[in-house]
Amino acid sequence: MGKTAENGPLANEPGDSLGRKKGQLHAEAAGKLRSMILSGELPPGERLREVQLCEQLGVSRTPVREALRTIAAEGLVDLLPNRSVVVSELHAPDLEHLFVVFGAIEGIAAELACQKITEAEIGEIGRLLAEMIDFHTRKERAPYMQINQKIHQRTVEIAANPVLHTVWQSLVPRVERARALANLDTGRWTGALFEHTKMFTALASRDGQLLAKLTREHFLNSLPFLQSRLENDD
Amino acid sequence: MGKTAENGPLANEPGDSLGRKKGQLHAEAAGKLRSMILSGELPPGERLREVQLCEQLGVSRTPVREALRTIAAEGLVDLLPNRSVVVSELHAPDLEHLFVVFGAIEGIAAELACQKITEAEIGEIGRLLAEMIDFHTRKERAPYMQINQKIHQRTVEIAANPVLHTVWQSLVPRVERARALANLDTGRWTGALFEHTKMFTALASRDGQLLAKLTREHFLNSLPFLQSRLENDD
DNA sequence: AACACCAGTCTTGTATACAAGAATTGATTT
DNA sequence: AAATCAATTCTTGTATACAAGACTGGTGTT
Structure with missing residues (x-):
């Protein structure tokens, strides 16, 4: 009878070399x-x-x-x-609503981050961007997406506003899901990467106004690709 | 021993006239x-x-x-x-974080509302503002606060972005509590009212940029009053 | 043949039992 | 007397048992 949880993928075997914590x-x-x-x-x-x-x-x-x-x-x-x-469904109109709000949120994060970022952190983001470019040239999408997500996350963390961070976190899963779809389009993938390099330049020169603007545009530019893709699927 | 769930406050009595559903x-x-x-x-x-x-x-x-x-x-x-x-905690420094984000959220709402608002809705907000001014002159704070809240809420509704609405709703209780404190200061009360009239002018002329700016300032102006008050209490 | 109704099955909602990880207290040792 | 360790107690994490609400298929009636 009780054969459910003894050896499922989440169960941690005694010899688990990763030392994974139990519970949770x-x-x-x-x-x-x-x-x-x-x-x-x-x-x-x-x-x-x-x-x-x-x-x-x-x-x-x-x-x-x-x-x-x-x-x-x-x-x-x-x-x-x-x-x-x-x-939950992802309707095209909802997506526009989501991206408008999320772009604005990340825009605020961008402005705050420009005010507070240290040289070390600029270096860190730069290294992440380099990694991301690398994965793009190798066409390895999954790791690319991971680094991409990491850059956005670090930017919000550097903004150092816990309320903003919470709001961002509540929205990011839906955006992430949409973004996974959008970058299936290779043309948009390259475009997004180019935008990221411009955004890094703005960040490195601490131009908050510009970075905020680029960030909002970054999201709005992704939107049409997503919407067309959604119309086909659903 | 099993006396836990028979008559707790959440249990729905048979005579519950609301016809509340069970479960959940x-x-x-x-x-x-x-x-x-x-x-x-x-x-x-x-x-x-x-x-x-x-x-x-x-x-x-x-x-x-x-x-x-x-x-x-x-x-x-x-x-x-x-x-x-x-x-989760929320002390004086957090309050600044909250107001920066909330001001930005309402700023977005303001911009969107300016794009979408109808003449009828402008009239509606105008009437609410008139009521609010009335309560201010009579120094009736509770009803004033209620109308104030209503104006902000209607603005967000007019913006017609469900994602924005959800985010706004998640933040508003904390802001509302803080705002109740802030307006205890009579000087700030009058100042806030004056700001509201300016904001209405911007809304009526559908100047989204200006309204967004006024909205952000509206919240930032309240902040110092709140912070001084929090230092005393906590 | 179409519709309504009923029984059986499936799925969720809630409570409780049990195990494992923290915290606390008291005793023992230095 | 202070510090450390052990045992008890407390709290969370997980599994399972049971009940109640929805779905499905079939049967009977019109």
Whole structure:
């Protein structure tokens, strides 16, 4: 009977050389679910049955349910009362709303970051950008996206405004999901990279006004690619 | 021993004339916890023990834990791994962070509202402003605050961006609490009112840039009054 | 043949039991 | 007397059991 959680992918074996912390299965489950949704493995509209997720994640329903609450608050899934939870849809009009707001948020972050950034941090971002360019030339999309995300995250951290950080965090999963789609277009991918280099120049010279403007444009430029892609799929 | 959930405050009595649906205790618990935190009943830094919350809310640990995950994703509490959940802090320095972000959010709302507002809506806001001025001259602060809040809310609604609306709603309770304090100062009260009239002029002439600027300033001007007041209390 | 109704099944919602990780207190040692 | 360690207690993390609400398929009636 109880064969559920003994050796699932999240279970940490005794000989786990990574020294992974135990506990917090719900956090790990939330992470897993996030990436499953962002990767498209769980497409929009998909009904998520709890027991099925339990089997896939190798944990019981309790952490799965808690994880679902977490990602529901992040807007990745919708909770239907007494019915299955479903992966939330990404409609084209909603996307414009999201990107307008998110661009503005990152714009504020950009301005604040320019005021507060240190030389060491400029160097750090520069190294990340170099890595990202590298992955782009090698056409390795997954690592590229990871570094891209890291640059945006570090910028918000450097802005050093916890309220801003919280708001940003609440929006970023949805944006991340959309961005994953957008960069499937190779032309936009290169364009986005070019914009990033311009943004770095503005950051390095601490031109907050310019960086904010570039940041807002960066998001608005991605929008049409996303929207056209959404129209095809859904 | 099982006396926990039979008659807690969340249990819906048979004679409940509201016809409230059963189930969804976790959602109700989340709502209760939200208002307890926003009202200050659960002050920042407070350690939340699950069983204690269970007794207060009259439910078992399962919905309480799910509710905690929800409001944690909203940033109201911090989840310490294997330790108690604590209400997230917000002191005087944080207040500046809050107002910078909130001012920017309302600034975006202002710009969007200027693009979309109808003549009828301009009239509506104008009437609200007139009412507010009336309450100010009569020194009736509570109704003044209510109208004030209504004007800001209508502006965000007119902006017609659901993402923006959600973000705004997540921040407004904290701002509202702070604003209640700030207007205790009569000088600032009059100043705020004057700013509101200028903001209305900008809105009526659909000058989004100007309105956004005035809005941001409106919040920044309130800040010093609040901060001095917080230093005394906490 | 179409519709309504009922039973069986599936899925979620909640409570509780159990285990493991922290914190605390008291005793023992130096 | 102070510090350290051990044992108790407290708290969180996870699994499972049970109940109640939705879905599905089939049967009977019109």
